[in-house]
Amino acid sequence: MMEAKDNGKKGISRRDALKKMGLFITGAAAFGAHAALTSCDGRKKKRIIFYFTATGNSLYLARQLADNDTELLSIPQMMKLDRHDFEADEIGIVYPIYGHMPPNMVRNFIRLARLTAAYKFAVLTYGMLDFNAAELWDGISQKNGTKFDYINTVMMVDNWLPNFDMAEQIKMNKHIPEQLEKVKSDIGRQRHWVKPANEQARRAHDGFVSFARLDPEVGFLMRSEKYFRITDACVDCAICTEVCPRGNYELTSAGVKTEGDCDFCFACIHNCPQKAIQFVNLPGDPLLAHGEVNPKARYRNEHVSLWSIKNANRQ
Ligand SMILES: Cc1cc2nc3c(=O)[nH]c(=O)nc-3n(C[C@H](O)[C@H](O)[C@H](O)COP(=O)(O)O)c2cc1C
Ligand code: SF4
Ligand code: SF4
Numbered sequence: 001m002m003e004a005k006d007n008g009k010k011g012i013s014r015r016d017a018l019k020k021m022g023l024f025i026t027g028a029a030a031f032g033a034h035a036a037l038t039s040c041d042g043r044k045k046k047r048i049i050f051y052f053t054a055t056g057n058s059l060y061l062a063r064q065l066a067d068n069d070t071e072l073l074s075i076p077q078m079m080k081l082d083r084h085d086f087e088a089d090e091i092g093i094v095y096p097i098y099g100h101m102p103p104n105m106v107r108n109f110i111r112l113a114r115l116t117a118a119y120k121f122a123v124l125t126y127g128m129l130d131f132n133a134a135e136l137w138d139g140i141s142q143k144n145g146t147k148f149d150y151i152n153t154v155m156m157v158d159n160w161l162p163n164f165d166m167a168e169q170i171k172m173n174k175h176i177p178e179q180l181e182k183v184k185s186d187i188g189r190q191r192h193w194v195k196p197a198n199e200q201a202r203r204a205h206d207g208f209v210s211f212a213r214l215d216p217e218v219g220f221l222m223r224s225e226k227y228f229r230i231t232d233a234c235v236d237c238a239i240c241t242e243v244c245p246r247g248n249y250e251l252t253s254a255g256v257k258t259e260g261d262c263d264f265c266f267a268c269i270h271n272c273p274q275k276a277i278q279f280v281n282l283p284g285d286p287l288l289a290h291g292e293v294n295p296k297a298r299y300r301n302e303h304v305s306l307w308s309i310k311n312a313n314r315q
Contacts, residue, residue: 045089048117050075052095052106052245053312054265056304057125057156062094063303064180065123065187074312075109076245084112091117092187096265097126097153099212100133100205101219102140103263105245111144119190121150123183127158127169131205132197150186151194154179159266159299161279162287166297212286224248224262226280227288228269230255233276239306240277243267247315267313270298271306 051062052075066072071088075095078084095106102110102124122141124133134151141148155174158164186193209216224246234256240249241256244267248260256276258268269277275298282288300306 044069047071047090047092048073048086048088049092049094050078050109051093051312052076052103052109052265053304053309054096054243054245054267055157055159055270055299056301056309057159058094058096059308059312060301060303061123061125061154061156061180062092065092065094065184075106076313076315079105079109080315085114087116089117090119090121090187090190091115092121092123093148094123094125096159097124097130097133098220098264099208099214100126100129100131101136101216103265104219104221104261105263107140107219110141110146113144113146115146119150120146120148121187122148122152124151124153125156126153127156127160127164129204130155130195131201131208134195135197135202136205138194148194149190149192152183152186153195154183157299157301159270161266161269161292161294162290163293165294166299167294169299220264222262222264224258224260224268227262227264227282228258228277229280230258231276231278233274234272235274235276237273239271239273239310240268242310242314243271243306245313245315267309270300271309272298 047067047070049062049066049070050073051058053059053062062072073086075093093106093110095102101107122134122137124130124137126133130153133153137151138148154176156176157166157169157172157174159166159169206216214220224244236251236256238251240258241247241251245265246260246262248258248262249268250257250259269279275296278295279288279292281291300309
């Protein structure tokens with residue numbers, strides 16, 4: 001895989017940074033235009049891929065795992081439509097891990113879903129540490145009656161604002177094309193495998209859950225009015241009302257208001273063009289006691305448009 005050369009300057013452009021990370025891919029590769037899947041009897045195989053995304057990493061990955069005949073279905077849209085029965089030759093799911101766990105909405109989706117397919121795979125995106133994320137999904141999905149044959153993780157930009165500066169994250173080379181090729185090849189040959197976890201990873205996850213005061217059966221389920229505030233920089237563009245998978249934002253005569261159960265996905269905060277959505281100051285909160293690292297830096301995957309995020313999450 002070709003990598004962009006350092007331009008010798010101290011600061012590098014976003015485009016160069018993305019090139020270094022392997023995120024700037026042009027042409028067919030960017031859209032996953034690989035050959036259509038065929039079964040041994042020559043019939044075209046039908047693949048469905050479900051996704052949940054806030055800043056585009058998981059949608060980008062889902063697109064890369066799709067061919068021209070794949071149905072890409074947004075989990076927030078399926079939940080909105082009350083659609084739970086699906087049948088295909090292969091069914092996949094792509095989601096971002098939150099505290100190594102699935103987003104609460106993805107948990108609810110798998111609780112209600114009836115997925116019929118000869119081969120099922122899950123690919124989880126993460127930023128820095130995935131610990132026992134694959135094993136957790138294996139347990140949660142099996143408990144809800146669905147067994148996935150293949151579960152793997154792919155490291156991408158970490159959009160967790162309390163600990164990471166997005167300006168720094170986008171400069172890191174996380175070898176995404178190489179990870180993607182491996183996952184594509186595994187899925188292409190219907191590999192049966194779940195990324196293993198060790199005792200240390202399990203302990204680290206348990207430690208995080210108790211430190212963050214989360215219920216391991218629920219994961220992140222916050223209240224948006226407790227964690228987010230809208231500053232005077234807001235220009236009433238209404239983007240937040242469309243990118244939130246819970247529909248928690250509303251334009252009112254008194255300005256933008258947010259309220260409701262919240263996956264803590266950060267679609268609102270990252271996609272606000274004015275950076276007008278900020279974390280509330282919460283000195284006693286285990287996750288936000290120190291606010292965020294860089295309130296001036298926000299992130300959306302280079303290959304995914306705002307329109308796509310709205311389309312995925314609009315309620
Ligand atoms: C609430 C929350 C919790 C997160 N927890 C983890 C984590 O435990 N480990 C990790 O490596 N990344 C974590 N991340 C980062 C995301 O999993 C990662 O950036 C993901 O690729 C974002 O996907 P998206 O762009 O499709 O929304 C977290 C992000 C959020 C918003
Ligand atoms: S996205 Fe930002 S600027 Fe636009 S309405 Fe929402 S808070 Fe205001
Ligand atoms: S309020 Fe923000 S963080 Fe919460 S679910 Fe909506 S978009 Fe995600």
